[in-house]
Amino acid sequence: xxxxxxxxxxxxxxxxxxxxxxxxxxxxxxxxxKPSPESVSSEKTTVEVDKEAVEKGMPSYASSLKAIxxxxxxxxxxxxxxxxxxxxxxxxxxxxxxxxxxLEKGNALYVENKFEEAKKEWEKALSITQDPEMRxxxxxxxxxxxxxxxxxxxxxxxxxxxxREQAKAEREAKLAQDRKDRETRLQAEKEQRExxxxxxxxx
Numbered sequence: 001x002x003x004x005x006x007x008x009x010x011x012x013x014x015x016x017x018x019x020x021x022x023x024x025x026x027x028x029x030x031x032x033x034k035p036s037p038e039s040v041s042s043e044k045t046t047v048e049v050d051k052e053a054v055e056k057g058m059p060s061y062a063s064s065l066k067a068i069x070x071x072x073x074x075x076x077x078x079x080x081x082x083x084x085x086x087x088x089x090x091x092x093x094x095x096x097x098x099x100x101x102x103l104e105k106g107n108a109l110y111v112e113n114k115f116e117e118a119k120k121e122w123e124k125a126l127s128i129t130q131d132p133e134m135r136x137x138x139x140x141x142x143x144x145x146x147x148x149x150x151x152x153x154x155x156x157x158x159x160x161x162x163x164r165e166q167a168k169a170e171r172e173a174k175l176a177q178d179r180k181d182r183e184t185r186l187q188a189e190k191e192q193r194e195x196x197x198x199x200x201x202x203x
Contacts, residue, residue, distance in 0.1 A: 092137035099128040 106121030129138060 088133060089137070092134055095128050095131065095134055096137070096141075099125040102128070 102121045102125035106118040106125065109115075109118035109121060128134065
């Protein structure tokens with residue numbers, strides 16, 4: 001009997017729910033549903049970024065690195081050229097020294113009437129100076145020698161000019177002193193004559 005009453009009550013509840021249009025699984029329409037984390041993450045706003053504005057606002061690291069590399073290559077090339085010039089200059093200095101030694105030895109042999117030996121030494125000196133690598137060095141040495149001679153001549157002229165100016169100033173100073181001394185002497189003689197005349201008149 002008790003069991004029958006429970007079944008009747010359940011049937012009545014189901015009947016009421018079916019009449020009101022709701023199912024036991026449905027939630028009341030007045031209650032708001034809470035959004036799930038999945039729906040929240042999927043509904044995040046996407047921010048559009050202007051690529052051109054970013055490129056203008058930020059430095060171009062690729063261009064900077066390229067410029068650095070190019071400048072480094074140019075500097076390395078310049079350094080290699082300077083190193084090459086220095087090495088060539090040192091070699092040519094050694095060649096010049098050796099050529100001078102052969103020349104001086106040839107001169108000494110010539111004085112001793114050893115003409116064949118002297119000729120060989122001179123030929124060695126000439127061969128060294130005619131080396132292709134020595135041409136630029138010889139030209140540069142001649143240029144420096146001409147500049148040195150010109151500088152020496154100019155310095156000598158300046159010294160001579162200064163000496164003439166100094167001598168002229170000394171002569172003028174001497175003449176001025178002589179005039180002053182003569183004037184002083186004449187003034188003293190005049191004063192002495194006047195004094196003597198005054199003494200004669202007093203007698």
